[in-house]
Amino acid sequence: MSTAAGNVLEERLARWRALETLCDQLASRKSRKVGVAQRLELAALYRAACSDLAAADADWAPPRTVEYLDHLVARAHGVLYRSRGVDLAACARLLLQEIPQSIVADGCFRAAFVIFWSCFTASLALSAARPDFAASLLGRDMLETMQESFSGQLEDRPLAANMAMAGFYIWHNTSIGLRCFAAGLLFGVGGLFATVYNAVVLGATFGWMLGAPQQDTFYEFVAAHGPFELTAIVLCAAAGMRLGFALVDTGGYDRVASLQRAARRSGPVAALAVLLFAAAAAIEAFVSPSGIGFAPKAVVSGLCSGMLMFYFVMLGGLGDRRGDAA
């Protein structure tokens, strides 16, 4: 064993300091000036520091050296493996392929749609048959306010007022939807409650309006933006329920891993719901209150419904999976 004349630790220290300096440069604003050769050197220095840390760990090196190397390696790791930006092609694939398929394949979403529409229909029927049902559920004040707001004909508003309302709808509805998604995390109860609550309140409103004199104005108003908005709120609630039920039925994973699997699937669905909310808000602010008459709004409503059908049936493969839905 020939002992080197020089101190090898000095060489290593120099390497560590070089890595430190490089990390400093790359973290600072002058990072653009760092050349290609230096960037390549970073990888080499990082690997060297990694092996130094492994050796130091194995060789009972002084605690402070290990601690220093830990620090250095973690830091260089953060510089080397940076977060990636957003990949547009991957986003498109996610939106047009993975999200619709995961929605259709997931029992939670089917359950949420069934719960929502059955509660909605039941509430609508009850409220249409017995006028005091809506009053006891929503309160007289709210019904009167609503009656008042739909008492006139729908007329064109100034553009500025429409823009203000669009902003308000985006903020208000999407916030509710996202909160609904997050609340689902609490064992699915939040999402379930939100689904049932929205279905019953909306159903009661629709049913009560059936007999009211403002019926035409009301249905003309809600027709255009209804498909997107209702779908979005159900998607949010169902995505939240998926998170919550993943904690209950783990499918053989441990609870945290099961939650992460569910989150990877339902997070993009919540993002899709945000897009739907934004589209619905634009329609609700610019199309719904305008005085263009019922027919164009019905066309918009049909187009929206058609798009949703296409999304779930064609892209999601709703028809293909009917056989093995269990």
Added chain:
Amino acid sequence: MQTLDPLATRTLDLGAAPSPELIDTRVEVIAPENIAFRYSVAGPFRRLPAFLIDVAVRIALWLGGMSAFLFAAPELGEAVIGVAVVLWFGLDWGYGAAFETLTNGRTPGKWLSGLRVVGVDGRPINALQAMLRNVLRSADLLPIVPWAWLGAEAPSLPIPIGLIGLATASATRRRQRLGDLAAGTIVVVAENRRPRKAPAFPATDRVAQIAGRIPAKWSLHPRTAAAIAQYVDRRARLSPARREEAATSLGAALRRQPGLAALSDEESLTNDLLLCALYHRMFAAQPVDAPGPNTTLVAAGATP
């Protein structure tokens, strides 16, 4: 080959063996290079200031954005309300996700508090993880308490208490709130806040000279090597008299060993110097062509 362990005959346990589960807030992360390194995890109370700073930054950004907008387009009238509300919505839900995606896991508040979000595997977080953990924060901030509970005069603004996030972060080993659990992320104390000083080594000529006189085949038990390493690590903070005092018991035992007895006739060989020389032989001086530290010397002691 002689195997020397002057400490083996004593009941003194150095406690130098790394225990698998340390009782502190550090977590081990395995890098793609198959090396494990440790991160310090930030607990809920370390993260609270960052959260509050971020709330303040959001309000400041909103005010700044709105004044810039009003300055640029003052004739918009009522539409300003729409812009204001959408801007607030974007900041409220998208601020954290955008910053954490684009700036490698740090919002301004985290940057100021020296924190960073990384995946549980130590890799930087992606856009989906950033979005999930920020949207799910609204569940972590539950329950919401009406302000009126604090005083009758107060406006009816609901205040999130955040007990759920606090409870989950306290109960999980890696201090993850629900959003972190779902997204698979941890908040760590950022590694480039205060670059630590590289450790200094006592590599004087005299140390190297004495190290050179230690017989080549001389070996040392790992536990003794660890004791020497710990001593050298700490000696920089001791006065010369204290160093000698701390080095005496180990040094005296080592001097009696046959391989080192020849060194004892060296005049003015203090125990401190002896331990430094041994340290130098173990960790510093080594063949240039061999990768890694001088493993042969230390490892040889384990398997005589």
